[in-house]
Amino acid sequence: MKILTLDDFDLKGKTVFVRMDMNCPIDPETNEILGTKRIEEAIETLESLKDSKVVIASHQGRVGNNEYTGMNKHAEVLEKLMNRKIKYVEDTIGEAAQNAIKNLEDGEILLLDNLRLCAEENYEFTPENAAKTIMVSRLSKLFDLCVLDSFPSAHRSHPSIVGFAQVLPACAGRIVEREVRNLDTIMTVAKAPHVIILGGSKVPDRLEAIKLLIQNGRADHVLLTGLIANVFMRAQARIKSPLGIKREEEIVAKAHSLIGEYPDVFATPVDVAIDKDGQRVEMDVREIEKEDKIFDLGPKTIEYYSKLISGAGTVFISGPAGFFEKENFKYGTTQMLTSVANSMATTIVSGGHLTTALKQQGLADKINHISTAGGALVLYLTGEKLSMMKALEDAAEKHRSK
Ligand code: 3PG
Numbered sequence: 001m002k003i004l005t006l007d008d009f010d011l012k013g014k015t016v017f018v019r020m021d022m023n024c025p026i027d028p029e030t031n032e033i034l035g036t037k038r039i040e041e042a043i044e045t046l047e048s049l050k051d052s053k054v055v056i057a058s059h060q061g062r063v064g065n066n067e068y069t070g071m072n073k074h075a076e077v078l079e080k081l082m083n084r085k086i087k088y089v090e091d092t093i094g095e096a097a098q099n100a101i102k103n104l105e106d107g108e109i110l111l112l113d114n115l116r117l118c119a120e121e122n123y124e125f126t127p128e129n130a131a132k133t134i135m136v137s138r139l140s141k142l143f144d145l146c147v148l149d150s151f152p153s154a155h156r157s158h159p160s161i162v163g164f165a166q167v168l169p170a171c172a173g174r175i176v177e178r179e180v181r182n183l184d185t186i187m188t189v190a191k192a193p194h195v196i197i198l199g200g201s202k203v204p205d206r207l208e209a210i211k212l213l214i215q216n217g218r219a220d221h222v223l224l225t226g227l228i229a230n231v232f233m234r235a236q237a238r239i240k241s242p243l244g245i246k247r248e249e250e251i252v253a254k255a256h257s258l259i260g261e262y263p264d265v266f267a268t269p270v271d272v273a274i275d276k277d278g279q280r281v282e283m284d285v286r287e288i289e290k291e292d293k294i295f296d297l298g299p300k301t302i303e304y305y306s307k308l309i310s311g312a313g314t315v316f317i318s319g320p321a322g323f324f325e326k327e328n329f330k331y332g333t334t335q336m337l338t339s340v341a342n343s344m345a346t347t348i349v350s351g352g353h354l355t356t357a358l359k360q361q362g363l364a365d366k367i368n369h370i371s372t373a374g375g376a377l378v379l380y381l382t383g384e385k386l387s388m389m390k391a392l393e394d395a396a397e398k399h400r401s402k
Contacts, residue, residue, distance in 0.1 A: 001180065003392040004171035004399060006147065012051040013106055014144040018173060019160050020045075021150035021372070022058040022074045025353050026067040027325065034325060035356025038152070038372045039077050045149050045173035046082070046109060053104035055143070057092075057160055058150065059116045068116070075111045086111055092118045093135050101142045121158050127391060130163030140167045146395075149173025152352065152373035154380070154388035155205075162391045170395035176388070182369050183348075183380060190346055191313030194218050197305065197336060198378075199226030200319020200351060203245065205375040207254050212382035214262055221312075223267045223305045225321035225332060230294055231255050232268050233285065241290040267308065271298025273322070273329060280328040296322030297332035306339040315340050316381065318350040318374050324357055333357050341366040350377040 020042050025034040033039075046054060060074070061067030075088035087110040091097040100110055115121040120133045130136060136159050140146075146164040148154075149172065153161060164170065172180070196219045198206055206228050213219040224232050233239045235256035242248055259266055273282045273296035282298045297305075309315055317340050321332035334357065340347050341363040349358055349367050351374035358364050371377050380386055 001177070002396060003176075003180070003389070004396045005177050006045070006048045006171060006173065008171055008399075009145060009169070011049055011145070013053075015053040015101065015104065015142060016049055016055065016145045016147055017139065017143040017164055017168070018045065018049070018054060018056050018147040019150045019164070020056050020058045020173075021152040022056075022071065023060050023067075023152065023352065024074070025325065025356060026061065026069060028066040031069055031073075033073050033077060035352060035359075036077050036081070037355045037359065038352055039074055040081060041175055041372060042078070042149070043082060045147065045175065048174060049147070051106055053101075053106060054109045055101050055104070056109065056111045057115050058111075059121065059153070060114045061116070063116055063122055069114065071111055071113050078109075078111065084109075089113065092121075093138050098138065098142065101139075115158075115160055121160060124157045125159060125162065127157070127162040127166050127394070130157065130159040130161075131166035133159040133163055135159045136163035136167065140164055143168055146170040147173045148388050148392055149175045150388070151176050151179045151371070152376050154373070154386040155376040157387040161388050165391040165395045169399060170392060172392055176392070179371055179373065179377075180389075183371075183377075186346060186348065186369055187381070192217075193220040193312050194314045194316070195221045195223065195308055195312035195345070197223045197225060197309070197315070197317040197321075197340070198228055198319060199224070199321045199333075200353070200374060201227045202319075202375055203228050203231055203251055204247070206319075206378065207251065207258070209375070209378040209382055210258060212384065213378070214265055216383050218381055219265065221267060221308050222265050223308060224269070225297055225305075225336065226319050228319070229269050229297075232259065232266065235259060236268065238268075238285045239288055239294070267305065269297050269301040270304055271300045272296065273298055273331070275328070278328075280331075295326070296329040297336075302332065302335045302339070305336065309339045309343050309345070312343060312345040314347075315343055315345045316348045316350065317354065318378055320351075320353045320357065324353065330357075334361055337361060337363060348377075350374055
């Protein structure tokens, strides 16, 4: 490995900044954490740091969306899972956070509040400029080591991801170490045809990655689900009214040009499920009316997609197929996961929501690699260098040349 791991450092008595990704699915009505997989995953790294003073930093949601919350519930979940005290401070970089860090004893763990409360964490920086942010300048003085373990956000160049590694010794945590090792092994044995099933709501991220996946021979068929399927159906004029997403016209135009460029690659739904007065109603895509809100795939689409999945050499699925938090619209996501689990292909399941759904269905042991990362993993598969991996490689080079 080109990067350093926790095994390369003497960790005893050190104050360690650990960038985790505890961004979990949140119930839009109750604000409760719906799936704790990303919090569970953090434990291995925390156990390796049992003799250190540990400060966990993570984001949750995006400012203004309905998954944007504080981290108090995450602290409670971690405390239960580890059966030990987890300190929590309702602050990120201010005096309260700094004092809480300074007061830590060896073996204690402190969780900071949602990093995105700090404005800087919502912007992308070059590593050099990230190192100059107020967040990194204030906090880095308090640490001996930076551990980067937030693989799901490895494609973001936020200060906490690329800045600390500029000014502190830095290494990968156990999650990043495992992801990189497994994915590199899988990619060397991956066989065609490559079937990519893309869903979820982060459409602009996905559009950027799709082209690279196709160009790099990683996507022979792209089966579209979730909001991204709606965007493509709008580009095909099957959905007539606006979807109400940001920069919609530009995004739909991109989808339109992708279909034009690669007409044989994309598969879009042939039927869908809509919400009518709280009920699931299935219909052919030709019957979609302007006012219909599409929340899931229909059964004919599942059959169509499942045939393509059964003929695949490698299957990669990322993002839920519908509004799976709602009981009525879970069907597409659970059926897609069942088809992937039953296929003979090498299989990768990606993203916090799908990992949670897979666990609920008891299908996890039928999958070759499960990653709580979504967009970061899609980009990793394109062969693009992720910002966090670059930060870790640079830090390793600096460390070795000392
Ligand atoms: C994810 O869930 O994909 C990561 O936590 C990154 O979140 P972001 O897309 O809001 O940066």
